[in-house]
Amino acid sequence: MTPITRPEALGVVHEVDLGSGTVRYFENGAVEGRVVVFVHGLLVNADLWRNVVPAAVEAGLHTYTVDWPLGSHSIPMPDADLTPPGVADLIAAFLEKLDLTDVTIVANDTGGAITQILMTRHPERIGGVVLATCDAFERFFPPAFALLPKLAKAPGSMAALTQVIRPKFMQRLPITFGWVSKRPIAPETVRSYLGPSRHNRAIRKDLARFLKTVSKRHTFEAAEKLPAFDKPVLLAWATEDKLFPLSLAHRLAEKLPNATIVEIADSYTFISEDQPAELAAHIVEFVARVGA
Template identity: 25%
Template structure:
C-alpha cells in the first residue's frame, strides 16, 4: 500500500493506492475518513487498483481556507486534480454518504473518465426530507444558535452509534470524528448542506439524471438517515435496481465489507456504455 499526498487547486489531498488492475476510487462519508474503507480495500486489491483519499478537511488531507471548497463541487475539483496527477484515464467511483454527491459531481468534472458509479446510503436530491431537530438548522436565527450543540463532538458520536445496524460492527469513532478542527469541518459541511440544499444538491441531482453508465446503488434496510424509499428513487434514476442489505444501518463499508466488496467487484465486470478512450 502506497501513502500518497497530491497537491490540488484547493490544498493537498492524502490517499492510499493499493493493488493492481482497473482503478477504483472509494469516497468516504462524513463524519469519516479513508479508514471507513479499511475492510473493503483488501477484498478489492486482487482485481483493482484501489484509490482511497481523505477528502479535503478530513484525515491527513489539508483543510482549505475557503470553506466553500469543502462541499461536493470543491471536493470533485480536487479529485479531478488527483486523477490528473496519477494519470488515471478511466475510473470506477464508489461513494458512501457524502462521498455520493462528491462522486456525482466528479462525473460532471471528468465525464468520460468516470466509467462506472456506485452510490451507497447517500443523498442526491435537494428535496430530501430533513428530520427534526436538524431541520431547525435551516431557520436563520434558531439554526445558528443550535448548530454548535447539534454538531458537537458528543452529538456526532451519538449520531454515528445510532447509524449502525445489527450486529453492531467495529465502528472506530476516533477515525470518524478526528480532532477538533475536523469536527468544525463536519459542522461546516452539515450546516451549509442543510441551509443551501437547493443550491448545493440541484447540480448533484442533474449529474444523477444524466448518468447512463453501469451503476450500483446499495442501502441498508435499517438506515436511520436515508429511507429505503430514497434508495429506490436513487436506483431508478441511475437506471438500476436497489441492492438492499437486511439488518444493515448506514455505515455499509464497515458493517458489511464483504457484501460491499462483492458488489463493487461485480460492478467492475459490467460492460461500459461508451469507450473512454474515444473523444466525447
Template identity: 40%
Template sequence: MREVTLTAGTVEYDDTGGDGPILVFLTGIFVSTTLWRHVVAALADGHRCIVLEVPLGAHRVPMNPDADLSSPGLARLVADFLDALDLRDVTLIGCDWGGAQLVAAHGLGKRLARLVLLPQESFENFPPGLPGRTLHRSSKIPGATFLALQTLRIRGLRRSPINFGLMSKRPIPNDILDAWLRPSLTAGPIRRDLLKYLRTTRAGEYVDAAARLTTFDRPALVLWAPESRMMRPENGARLARALPKGRLIEVPDSYTLLPEDQPQLCATHLRDFIAAT
C-alpha cells in the same frame, strides 16, 4: 497514507497499487478511509483500490484557507484528484457524502467508466436524517459545533440517534471511531473546513444533481440499505431510475455505513458489477 497537492490543498489517500480495474472510494462526514478497510481487503487482489480522504472532518491535513469546500467545490476536488493521478476508466464509489453523484451530475466524470452509489445524501434528504440536521443546525451558531463534538469524547454517547447510532447497525470499533473523530476534536483548521461544507452547501443541491444524472450514460450501480433510517430507503430506487444505465441492489441488515455493516456483500456486488460491465 500518500499525499497529493491539488488546487484546494493537500489531500491524503490510500492506494493498493496494481494493474487491475481502478476503484476510487470516497469518504464522508467524520468518516475516514478506514471505512473501506474490509471492502478494499476483499478486492485488492485483482483491482487497484484508491481511497481518497475527502476533507469532511476526518481529514488530518487542513485545506487552503480560500478553498471552495461546498459540495460542488468538493466534487471539483475529486475530479482534480483523478486528474492529478492521471486515473482513467475509474469506478467511482461513494457512501454517506453524496459527492459521487455531483461528479457525474456536473460533467466532471470524464475519467469515469462506472459509478457506484451507496447510501448517501440524495434528492430532498439534505441535511440527512436526525444526525445531519443536528450537525447542520449547530454549524449556524458560532462555537456550537465545537461544543457538540465534545460529547463524542464520551464513547457511551456515540451510539445515540443524533450521533452514530443511525449510521451503522453495528457498533464501530472504538479505535476506528477514535481516529475518525480525532482531527475535528483537536484541530481548529479541520473544524473550519467542515463548517465551510456545512454552511455553503445548498439544501436543493441534490435535487438539482438528480435531474442532471440523466446525462451520465455509463453503467451505474446503486447499492442501498432498505433498513436505513437516515438515508431514505426509497431514494435508492429513485437514484437508479434517474441514471440511464442504473441498477439497484438492496443490501439487507445495514444502515448508512454499508461498508461497515456488510463489507463482504458490498465487495461481492462491486466485483460482479465491474466484471459484468
C-alpha cells in the same frame, strides 16, 4: 492524546497537492488492476473502507481511499472551496492529478451526494459509479442531521460538537453513529474519525465551512442532470436503513439511464461497517461488468 494508527489494509499512504490544498490518500492493489476510488461521507475518512479494500485488491482491483476534507481529514485545506460542488471538483482534480481514467467511483452517505454532483460536472474520467446508501434529493441532509448546517454557523459550535460526541454512549445515539452503523464501530476507528476535528481547530473550520453550504438544492440540481449520465451505476442499498429509505434508490434509478439496484440486508447506512464482504462482492462484480 492517543496516537491514531491507520489500517494497513488500506495500503501505502501518499499525499498529493490538488492546487487548493493537499489530501492524504492510500493506494493498494496491482498496478494493472482496474481503478476504484472511494468517497466517504461526513466525519469519517478513508478508514471507512478498511474492511472492503482487501477483498477488492484480492480480486485484482487497484484501490484509492482518500481522506476527503469532510471533518475527519488531518491536513487542513483553508484555501479550498469546501462547498458540495467544490468538494466534487476536488475529486475531479484528484483523478486528473493522478491521471486516472475509466474509474469506478464508490461512494457512501454524504459522499454519495457529492458524487452525484461529480457525475454531472466531471463525468469524463468515470467509467461507472456505485452509490452505497447515500444522500439524495431532499435528504441532504436527512432529518436526523438537518440542523447541522445551522449549528455550524454558531461560533464555537464545532468544538462543542466534537466534545459532546466523545463519550461512547453518545456515539450510539441516532444523531451520531447509532443510525449509520447497526453495530458499534471499533474504538480505534472512532478515534480516527473524531480525532482530527477534536484536536485541530483548522480542521473544525474546514468542517464548518462545508456544513454551512450543505443544502438539498445541490442534490435536486444534480438530480435534474443525472439523466445525461449514461454510464453504469449500481445502487447498493441497505434495506434496514433508517436515514435513507429504499425509495430513494428507486427514485435515483428512474433518473439514471443505466442503473441497477441491489438490496443489502442487516445493515444501516455504513454498509462497509455492517456488511463489508457483501459490499465488496458487489463492487467486484460491478467493476467486472463495466470492464466487459
